Amino acid sequence: MPDGITSPSQRRPQPQALTLVLPPSGGEGDLRAFVRTLRMGWRWLLAGWLGGLALAMAGLWTVTPAYTAAMVIGPTARVGSAAMGARVPTLSGRDSAGVAEPGAGDESLSDFARYLELFGSGPVAERLARDPDILRALFPDRWDAEEGRWRPPPGLLPMLKRGLLALVGREDWVEPDGDRVTRALRERLVVDMLRSGPMRRITFRHADRATAVDLLGRIAAATDAHLRAEAARRSAAQIAHIKLRLGAVTVAEHRQALSDLLLDQERVAMMIGVDLPFAADLIQPPTAGALPDWPNPAVVVPLAGLVGLVAAAFGLSARQALKDQGIGVEAVP
Known part of the structure; x- marks a missing residue:
């Protein structure tokens, strides 16, 4: 065919491609x-x-409506009329600046950072799982109050889940443990930063208002108690080690240095035992609205x-x- 001449097939209109864009009409x-x-x-x-x-x-x-309990926390104050005071005393020797577990003010991981990381998870969840009241409050659908034992949750969806697990040779969990407590708290706990500062707002959601407020306070108390116990354990171990070394050292200069370290550690142990918040100050106690807010x-x-x-x-x-x-x-x- 000569150049410049269009075949009849080329003059035919081509169909539009299958698309959601409407063609011109x-x-x-x-x-x-x-x-x-x-x-x-x-x-x-x-x-x-x-x-x-x-x-x-x-x-x-x-959907069962739920209440949201909220609390505001911040790092433990070291100064001020409402402060706990410095747990680590001002040391004269440079070598003893980082002996205590709580550490000096320039440590890379503060007690408050550990508090936020462990809040409701890890060893704190294991501690909470040892309380039967907390387990029954977190998993009310799995607790049979009449028979006093744990059971699989009723309903169509849980039944389908158990059937699917049975097809692959697995079983659904019945009695909760620390891992289940960690998962449940991770789904319900939310930590938000307040105005780009050190304070945090922690919220917890539950179908019962009183239970939501109580559980949030218990989680906070368990987290602080775990960190306090860990600090006390480290301090006691260091005190025992220093006393052991004192019994074997005869050089006067070395004994004086060890005595100074022992005095510092005993001060730290005394401050750890003070009945005040260890890692986080409670700026606003757990509260919840009078009406459910979710959804x-x-x-x-x-x-x-x-x-x-x-x-x-x-x-x-x-x-x-x-x-x-x-x-x-x-x-x-």
Whole structure:
């Protein structure tokens, strides 16, 4: 065929690709055609919006509302009228600056950082798991109060879960342990920073208001008690070691240095035993609102209506795109 001459097959209109972008219709742009499609399918949009609202309200009726207990903590104060005071005394010798477990003020990992890291997890969760009241409060659906024993949770979804686990040769857990306590607390505990400062807001969610407030306070107390016990153990070990060395050293200068170290460690042990917060000061005690705040209907219902509206608009766009695709294919001889 000579150059410059177009074959009849090349003059035929090519079908549009399968896409959600509407092809121009009658000189209309994509946006105008999309708006026209939505205007023509307003009934579908209304149905999607109402359907989203209905699903949200049905979900709110099925979900158990929960209370959120909150507390504000900060690093233990060293100075001031409400402070515990420095646990590590001002040492005259440079070599004894970092002997005590709490460490000096320039340590890389502070007691407060350890407190936030261990809050409700690790050894603290193991400590909490030894309290039957805490276990029953965290897992009320697995505790049979009439028979006084742990049981698998009732319901269709837990039954399906146990069936799936049985298919692969596994079993669902029945009696909770420290690992289950860690997982449960990780799902419900939230730690937020306040105004880019050292203070933190810790929140805990539970279906019962009094239980939420009580559990949050118990978790905080258990974390502080664990760090205090660890510091006391280290200090006692160092005191015992220094006393052992004193019995074997005869050089006067060495005995004086060890005596100074022993005096410092005994001061540290005395400050650890003070009945004050060890790693974190309680700025605001655990409190919770009088009404449940999760889930929030003022947020869930409008958001569900918007999702239903968007889903209906997407369905209309896809339907129109498929319809135009079919018309384009039929138009090709």
